[in-house]
Amino acid sequence: MQDVTATRHCRWDADQGRLCLQGHWTLAHLAAIDADLKALPLPVERPLTIDGSALVRLDSVAANRLLSHLQGLGVDPAGLAWIGFGARERELITLVAERRGACAAIPLPHHGLRRMLGWHVFELGRNTVSMLAFVGRVAAALGELVRRPTRLRLRELTVQLEMVGLRAIPLIIMMNWLIGVVFAYLLGIQVQKFGANVFVVDGVGLAITRELAPLITAVLVAGRSGAAFTAHLGAMRVNQEIDAIAVLGLSPWQVLVLPRLLALLVVLPLLTALGDVAGILGAALVADWHLGVTPTTFFERLQERLPLATALFGLSKAPVFALVIGLIACHNGMTVARDARSVGLATTATVVHSIVMVILIDAAFAVAYPEIK
């Protein structure tokens, strides 16, 4: 009588000590092969014969599974007898037996909570250190520029002035105008309740020049130009263009970073002033149409109630915002790792960080100078 255990992919003949492989031993059937192998009562102590005569196909991963399974059972690979295999299959098994040890089972990384948390903490630390180093380098480059003003890259500066400033004008005007309209409308509903329609001018003038226009403009520029700086510098770095600039004996800080920073510093206050005007025009329109405050009354009262200091205070925040946006954007661009994924991550980080910083700084200004009306 025969003592035979058979599954779909293999068959164990205990009398002859023979393991017959059958059917498709391929990647597509790997899970089934694994289960079938585990179902067989293979002995460890006896010499085994492996019979491949019933195989349809054998590929490397299936051969590897067989060898791993036998190894896991503690079978001596030297004591195996292979029969019924074609020349190609023997070669395949030899190759797999040779190479499989080199890299055994690779643990695929876990993305656990602890790991992620740790990674982010270290990343924050690394980022802070590299940002400080970057600020230092920019300061050094700026010092050099002050000593030798001819080093200024006028062409690049002009290009950046156009990209950051001129081309942003329609967007800045439209958005600030819209904010002015909405704010005057909502405020108008409140002041109307007290029949104090003309007070809308006081509120609108203060809110727009002191808070809304600087903030909205800075957020728009952070999203627009900050992202552009990071993506552009990052792609240049991936493409080794920044290295090429350095090798040509030029300073990437003079050629790339300073023109962008200076352009932003010059342009953001101007855009903010434009935003002030657009916002107030939007508010004046609503005041006339909704509250019956004529433009003449509106502007006369505005002149009376809005001190110049308030408008200047709002404008004075713009260079600070510009500096923060420019530094974050250029730093993230200059320090991306050299692959496609990093450029995307760095651009996202620029937009998020610079907007967060802009709002934090704005809050600090509000707390520090409450007396300016």
Next chain:
Amino acid sequence: MNTGPQPRVGCPPDDQATAAVVEVVEVRTRLAGRWIHDGVSFTIPRGQVVALIGGSGTGKTVLLRQLVGLDRPTAGTVRLFGVDLAAATPVQLNALRQRFGLLFQDGALFSNLTVAENVAAPIIERHRLPKPLLCEVVGLKLGLVGLSAEAAGKRPSELSGGMRKRAGLARALALEPELLFLDEPTAGLDPIGAREFDRMLRTLADSLGLTVLVVTHDLDTLYELPDRVIVLYEGRVIADGSVQEVARQPHEWLRSYFSTRK
């Protein structure tokens, strides 16, 4: 109880085992107002390792892109495993793509994944495997191309050019292809690394029974790797045979090409 051999379903029948794996018939390609290919024809039987050479701009890479179905020729037919790529349905194309692998020139590894994840990616897409088995498969593939466990956890940007190519090859081999396309596998490698890569390819091709088409510029590769060399020149095949036969051809371009090797 099923004890006998199973019927050979989904497997190339025996009569196809010797038939052509790659067939290129009278391919003509017009790009930017110029005929890149002007009637290119050749066939590659199963198990053969073939090198495709030609000067820059002779459309080797374009032909390779047509062979893997990324581009289409202007006229002519490209068949893989007997299936006409232009007439194939998306389902057929998808099935075909499991049967061949492509090693891109720079590896084209996914930069957001580690090397191990890169190799695992095509397997996860096609097969449901428990994690221990998946890890074992990935480990084998990396072992086959000679990468260490240390390299497996790294991202492509942290690897050297040679290791990136090996990782790309491991990914190309992930789905156990029968046919392998290689675009300039030794470009950018040092001569020692390049010869090692050639020998590894030869071993893999022989042991795994692969059919291989390699596009190359590397003269040393020609003497090391392929069974047969096909030469493209001005849109046509001007020579086809073993490297010794091709080197003996009197054609001017071939003479200057082979004379670069002392």
